[in-house]
Amino acid sequence: MNLAFVNNGSKIMGIFQKQILEHQKYIDYESNESTDFAEAYFKEMKKLENEPDFGGFGMQQLKNICFDLWSAGMETSTHVISWGILYILHHPEVARRIREELDSKICGDRTVTLDDKHKLPYTNAVINVFPDPYKFKPERFIDSGGNLKKIEEVL
Numbered sequence: 001m002n003l004a005f006v007n008n009g010s011k012i013m014g015i016f017q018k019q020i021l022e023h024q025k026y027i028d029y030e031s032n033e034s035t036d037f038a039e040a041y042f043k044e045m046k047k048l049e050n051e052p053d054f055g056g057f058g059m060q061q062l063k064n065i066c067f068d069l070w071s072a073g074m075e076t077s078t079h080v081i082s083w084g085i086l087y088i089l090h091h092p093e094v095a096r097r098i099r100e101e102l103d104s105k106i107c108g109d110r111t112v113t114l115d116d117k118h119k120l121p122y123t124n125a126v127i128n129v130f131p132d133p134y135k136f137k138p139e140r141f142i143d144s145g146g147n148l149k150k151i152e153e154v155l
């Protein structure tokens with residue numbers, strides 16, 4: 001395994017440790033709702049506090065899971081975003097249509113949120129995975145009425 005990855009990996013474990021311990025201070029164990037994964041994990045850990053190594057829900061395991069999620073999610077997401085931007089830069093017509101959609105559907109200078117998703121069929125089509133991947137053609141996701149097609153595997 002790449003040495004830089006191993007060295008940086010142990011630094012990252014230290015960062016996780018610090019954040020986990022900080023987060024642990026503010027957990028409401030009385031509430032059944034959890035605001036994130038670590039909180040749900042700690043509640044499970046508390047239920048199993050009398051088991052050896054918390055029944056497999058120990059601190060080291062939590063750090064390992066955070067590392068898995070971070071490593072699985074980080075490179076993949078940054079690469080997809082970088083490639084997406086690159087494709088858009090090479091297709092100014094697509095960039096223009098995204099811009100027009102955002103200007104007409106999002107009022108003012110605010111941040112776009114997930115709640116806006118249904119208003120932005122073209123922008124959604126640009127960021128979706130697609131069949132025939134060698135052609136950059138977001139229109140394939142728009143139906144004849146100008147709406148985003150419903151595709152099972154896309155959230």
Ligand code: HEM
Binds near residue numbers: 074080
């Ligand atoms: C655009 C971004 C992403 C791409 C392209 C991607 C791609 C993949 C692929 C191809 C697999 C293997 C699926 C299989 O063979 O069964 C996978 C698995 C996985 N991904 Fe992602 N991923 C992305 C984002 C993320 C994010 C953000 C996370 C976590 C925060 C994540 C966590 C995982 C995990 C935990 C697995 C293993 C699932 C299992 O086998 O149980 N991924 N991902």
